[in-house]
Amino acid sequence: xxxxxxxxxxxxxxxxxxxxxxxxxxxxxxxxxxxxxxxxxxxxxxxxxxxxxxxxxxxxxxxxxxxxxxxxxxxxxxxxxxxxxxxxxxxxxxxxxxxxxxxxxxxxxxxxxxxxxxxxxxxxxxxxxxxxxxxxxxxxxxxxxxxxxxxxxxxxxxxxxxxxxxxxxxxxxxxxxxxxxxxxxxxxxxxxxxxxxxxxxxxxxxxxxxxxxxxxxxxxxxxxxxxxxxxxxxxxxxxxxxxxxxxxxxxxxxxxxxxxxxxxxxxxxxxxxxxxxxxxxxxxxxxxxxxxxxxxxxxxxxxxxxxxxxxxxxxxxxxxxxxxxxxxxxxxxxxxxxxxxxxxxxxxxxxxxxxxxxxxxxxxxxxxxxxxxxxxxxxxxxxxxxxxxxxxxxxxxxxxxxxxxxxxxxxxxxxxxxxxxxxxxxxxxxxxxxxxxxxxxxxxxxxxxxxxxxxxxxxxxxxxxxxxxxxxxxxxxxxxxxxxxxxxxxxxxxxxxxxxxxxxxxxxxxxxxxxxxxxxxxxxxxxxxxxxxxxxxxxxxxxxxxxxxxxxxxxxxxxxxxxxxxxxxxx
Numbered sequence: 001x002x003x004x005x006x007x008x009x010x011x012x013x014x015x016x017x018x019x020x021x022x023x024x025x026x027x028x029x030x031x032x033x034x035x036x037x038x039x040x041x042x043x044x045x046x047x048x049x050x051x052x053x054x055x056x057x058x059x060x061x062x063x064x065x066x067x068x069x070x071x072x073x074x075x076x077x078x079x080x081x082x083x084x085x086x087x088x089x090x091x092x093x094x095x096x097x098x099x100x101x102x103x104x105x106x107x108x109x110x111x112x113x114x115x116x117x118x119x120x121x122x123x124x125x126x127x128x129x130x131x132x133x134x135x136x137x138x139x140x141x142x143x144x145x146x147x148x149x150x151x152x153x154x155x156x157x158x159x160x161x162x163x164x165x166x167x168x169x170x171x172x173x174x175x176x177x178x179x180x181x182x183x184x185x186x187x188x189x190x191x192x193x194x195x196x197x198x199x200x201x202x203x204x205x206x207x208x209x210x211x212x213x214x215x216x217x218x219x220x221x222x223x224x225x226x227x228x229x230x231x232x233x234x235x236x237x238x239x240x241x242x243x244x245x246x247x248x249x250x251x252x253x254x255x256x257x258x259x260x261x262x263x264x265x266x267x268x269x270x271x272x273x274x275x276x277x278x279x280x281x282x283x284x285x286x287x288x289x290x291x292x293x294x295x296x297x298x299x300x301x302x303x304x305x306x307x308x309x310x311x312x313x314x315x316x317x318x319x320x321x322x323x324x325x326x327x328x329x330x331x332x333x334x335x336x337x338x339x340x341x342x343x344x345x346x347x348x349x350x351x352x353x354x355x356x357x358x359x360x361x362x363x364x365x366x367x368x369x370x371x372x373x374x375x376x377x378x379x380x381x382x383x384x385x386x387x388x389x390x391x392x393x394x395x396x397x398x399x400x401x402x403x404x405x406x407x408x409x410x411x412x413x414x415x416x417x418x419x420x421x422x423x424x425x426x427x428x429x430x431x432x433x434x435x436x437x438x439x440x441x442x443x444x445x446x447x448x449x450x451x452x453x454x455x456x457x458x459x460x461x462x463x464x465x466x467x468x469x470x471x472x473x474x475x476x477x478x479x480x481x482x483x484x485x486x487x488x489x490x491x492x493x494x495x496x497x498x499x500x501x502x503x504x505x506x507x508x509x510x511x512x513x514x515x516x517x518x519x520x521x522x523x524x525x526x527x528x529x530x531x532x533x534x535x536x537x538x539x540x541x542x543x544x545x546x547x548x549x550x551x552x553x554x555x556x557x558x559x560x561x562x563x564x565x566x567x568x569x570x571x
Contacts, residue, residue, distance in 0.1 A: 005043035010307040013299045022326050025345035030322050045340050049318050050078025050327035051284040053271050054309035055201050059086035059505040060273035062514050066359040069108035071511035073350045075283035076329040076339040079317045083148040085115030089460050090503040092128030100143050105360050107344050113148035114138035119460050120151050121545045124553035126460035127432045132165035139173040145313045149180035151546040154563050167195045206235050219266040223287040225275040226537035227399045234294045269304045277515040289337045364502040366484045369433040373477045375470040378427050380415040380439050388570045392550045394444035396532050399541045403550040429463040430554035440557045440568045448529035450491030451476040455504035457543040462554045489524040
């Protein structure tokens with residue numbers, strides 16, 4: 001195929017007209033041309049390299065890889081670097097190989113990282129453990145392009161043997177190492193970086209990101225469903241203040257500094273976790289446009305989802321040059337940024353209206369191995385009229401929590417939640433056959449009645465439930481068990497659920513079907529009083545013990561800052 005078009009060149013930050021020849025899935029020839037009145041430009045719009053999401057957990061979309069590809073190409077995404085540690089925590093190597101096999105059934109570029117922390121910590125119960133021998137097995141696979149995010153930063157700092165072995169194996173096989181180090185700073189950060197950990201997607205403020213950048217890390221700016229750090233990291237008032245502070249002698253003129261601030265110093269834009277009700281409206285296309293609206297030079301923002309990740313991970317993608325794989329998109333213009341067509345390997349996979357490939361259905365087996373629960377399972381007991389308790393304090397759009405305390409009344413030896421102060425119950429039910437249950441309290445969800453439950457609870461994916469009433473909590477958990485995994489909302493007035501029978505994380509349904517059901521569940525949450533934008537995503541991260549400050553696993557309430565369990569009731 002031969003055609004003429006305008007190309008956005010991410011190597012030179014320019015646009016030029018060219019005659020393009022495609023063949024055998026690559027750009028066979030690209031010849032710049034001079035445009036005159038007689039010149040016919042075949043393509044209406046602008047050619048860009050296909051977008052690359054360099055850090056995403058496909059399982060968080062609740063879609064199989066093939067179904068994820070079907071929605072992603074609508075938004076110009078042609079490649080992802082995904083860390084399958086969600087399914088690895090449930091089904092180990094078998095789960096990872098399922099993801100790789102399913103990904104191979106569709107025309108889309110799936111690259112994988114080897115999950116480095118399964119489980120994320122030793123303070124929770126997971127379905128599987130991946131040791132250094134498992135990691136070596138994975139790193140040998142051609143589909144594996146990196147060692148996945150090293151969440152166990154305490155293990156890195158203490159020199160834990162298995163952790164260091166995994167890092168050494170990544171270097172042995174010349175695979176970059178992704179990081180995960182929220183709020184890590186100073187000498188601890190220096191020690192973490194000694195292990196050649198090169199990226200981080202957990203920066204939640206500009207000062208944190210700039211310290212890591214100055215010490216050599218590549219910064220992933222996250223724009224996910226729950227965690228949205230773009231506004232904080234693209235804060236140009238802080239950027240200008242930082243530049244002036246660095247140039248304390250006034251060597252660089254102020255007008256030059258002001259021009260520089262719109263050229264981002266960070267490296268990638270990523271999703272991390274993206275729900276289908278967000279994906280149907282946009283993916284990296286929406287994130288790039290958002291970055292531009294925040295003041296980032298749009299061509300630089302495009303580079304953050306094309307050439308930058310391609311170069312870092314060694315991918316045959318991210319640039320339109322002779323000999324490269326012909327993954328590209330056509331957009332209308334750099335202002336509206338609408339995706340007109342998407343091509344992968346020189347073949348059109350999205351024609352502006354329809355996705356031009358089919359997705360196979362996969363069989364699933366039940367991974368929920370726990371008994372039905374009663375209201376008594378979710379009670380917390382205390383002999384007295386009132387007690388002081390530790391409380392998880394969560395926030396909208398932020399994965400970090402705070403540790404709070406409050407006094408709660410007791411009735412018949414049972415500690416009561418406080419609907420007026422928004423102190424609700426939170427519990428984690430172990431799903432792999434050990435029958436553990438941990439109960440605590442949480443503030444920030446705003447529920448006035450009913451309960452929410454899910455088998456998506458990072459990263460071990462036990463069943464997590466939040467509610468005011470223990471009876472409703474038991475009903476919600478039992479609905480998850482009946483559905484072989486998923487999400488449930490129950491109250492005295494209504495009940496509904498989304499079944500996720502594939503590892504308790506995914507479904508065979510497409511993004512639109514899942515989003516429709518999820519939107520219904522979100523409306524139900526709002527009707528129960530919840531004010532969070534993404535309550536199920538936020539709830540899922542309340543069990544992630546590697547993001548500060550207070551979280552919960554099936555083994556108890558966990559102080560992330562000190563990496564130890566604490567009592568729910570203060571002594």
